[in-house]
Amino acid sequence: MDIFAKIKKDRGPIGKYQDQAHEYFAFPKLEGEIGNRMKFNGKERIVWSLNNYLGLANHPEIRKADADAAAQYGMALPMGARMMSGNSDNHDQLENEFAAFIGKEGAMLLNFGYQGMVSAIDAIVSRHDVIVYDAESHACILDGLRLHPGMRYKFNHNDVADCEKQLQRAAKFIEGTPGGILVITEGVFGMNGNQGKIKEIAALKAQYEFRLFVDDAHGFGTMGKKGAGIGEEQDCIEEIDLYFSTFAKSLAGVGGFIAADKDILHFLRYNMRSQIFAKSLPMTMVVGGLKRMELIRNKPELREKLWENVNKLQKGLTERGFNIGTTNTPVTPVYMEGELNPALQMIVDLRENYNIFCSVVVYPVIPKGQIILRLIPTATHTDADINETLEAFSIVRERLTNGEYPDVFPDIKDLIAKK
Numbered sequence: 001m002d003i004f005a006k007i008k009k010d011r012g013p014i015g016k017y018q019d020q021a022h023e024y025f026a027f028p029k030l031e032g033e034i035g036n037r038m039k040f041n042g043k044e045r046i047v048w049s050l051n052n053y054l055g056l057a058n059h060p061e062i063r064k065a066d067a068d069a070a071a072q073y074g075m076a077l078p079m080g081a082r083m084m085s086g087n088s089d090n091h092d093q094l095e096n097e098f099a100a101f102i103g104k105e106g107a108m109l110l111n112f113g114y115q116g117m118v119s120a121i122d123a124i125v126s127r128h129d130v131i132v133y134d135a136e137s138h139a140c141i142l143d144g145l146r147l148h149p150g151m152r153y154k155f156n157h158n159d160v161a162d163c164e165k166q167l168q169r170a171a172k173f174i175e176g177t178p179g180g181i182l183v184i185t186e187g188v189f190g191m192n193g194n195q196g197k198i199k200e201i202a203a204l205k206a207q208y209e210f211r212l213f214v215d216d217a218h219g220f221g222t223m224g225k226k227g228a229g230i231g232e233e234q235d236c237i238e239e240i241d242l243y244f245s246t247f248a249k250s251l252a253g254v255g256g257f258i259a260a261d262k263d264i265l266h267f268l269r270y271n272m273r274s275q276i277f278a279k280s281l282p283m284t285m286v287v288g289g290l291k292r293m294e295l296i297r298n299k300p301e302l303r304e305k306l307w308e309n310v311n312k313l314q315k316g317l318t319e320r321g322f323n324i325g326t327t328n329t330p331v332t333p334v335y336m337e338g339e340l341n342p343a344l345q346m347i348v349d350l351r352e353n354y355n356i357f358c359s360v361v362v363y364p365v366i367p368k369g370q371i372i373l374r375l376i377p378t379a380t381h382t383d384a385d386i387n388e389t390l391e392a393f394s395i396v397r398e399r400l401t402n403g404e405y406p407d408v409f410p411d412i413k414d415l416i417a418k419k
Contacts, residue, residue, distance in 0.1 A: 034058040131148055
């Protein structure tokens with residue numbers, strides 16, 4: 001069969017809706033200055049779909065630092081991979097600041113977060129090793145697992161007892177081999193908002209020999225007294241052997257880092273293919289990263305405002321009878337009952353009649369049968385944003401419950417034309 005014919009026949013679980021969903025449910029175009037209110041389809045909306053937790057994306061000090069760095073260095077410097085020609089004192093300084101902030105011996109910058117996680121897993125484990133991982137791990141972890149030529153065992157989401165069961169299987173599997181065990185989970189799960197049970201999993205080290213790799217993309221900058229992430233929040237940073245985060249959330253940029261003991265970092269620097277064979281993180285982002293870290297350290301009011309908004313939004317949703325699951329982080333899922341198509345009609349209603357922009361999340365991002373509307377509070381949201389959103393959610397939820405939305409995939413162009 002022609003490989004392209006196969007692709008045209010099966011577009012995938014989300015791609016099959018591309019003709020109807022493109023540039024509305026998928027690939028929407030938000031315009032204007034990054035913030036709590038932006039334009040979508042020509043109208044201003046309250047936006048709950050940006051991981052701009054601390055509001056740094058459009059903070060004036062960050063904008064100036066980025067602009068000054070771009071003017072001084074351009075976007076090409078340093079030219080080449082970090083190992084060959086792409087190193088600088090600024091790269092070293094930012095790594096040292098990350099390490100000190102997290103509480104690790106050292107840190108290593110990554111030119112991309114997603115790619116960095118995939119490549120780190122590939123470098124750390126060999127065919128004799130076993131990976132034990134949370135069932136709801138992010139796609140970057142799952143793609144890293146695909147590169148692993150050895151055995152892997154999945155444990156039920158945040159189920160420490162099942163994690164132990166899989167550790168028992170892994171320990172038995174590597175008996176008599178040169179293999180070891182790597183446990184991978186997340187500090188904050190980006191869809192359901194749960195904290196990973198990092199401290200409880202780490203406690204299993206007393207009985208089983210393994211190393212713990214934590215993806216804390218949503219935890220860095222938001223969790224812990226000073227924003228140092230899930231290790232600080234749960235007081236277990238020493239038990240996290242590899243700590244990963246990305247610039248794409250609280251740091252509002254592009255890139256990532258891994259923090260660990262220095263001997264492990266030395267290995268990664270010389271063995272992570274995505275860093276050895278790809279261009280170094282641009283100087284503009286590195287210098288901008290230094291300014292971002294300065295604000296995270298010195299402006300706790302940004303994190304305090306974030307949590308003020310998180311508590312107001314989540315409390316308001318709960319009081320109005322919405323199911324937000326067991327989130328204990330800024331990630332705020334609203335679980336919807338029923339079929340997908342009416343929920344999509346409701347999203348259109350929210351956007352077109354109430355100017356509320358949030359994302360609908362379905363399989364394969366979350367387990368089959370679930371529908372969530374995911375809201376991401378930030379430090380830039382206002383009380384008015386929260387109150388308008390809560391009121392709109394109450395109205396459209398009642399319409400959904402009363403069956404006012406038809407069970408057909410919405411014709412976006414037709415619906416918008418009628419508004």
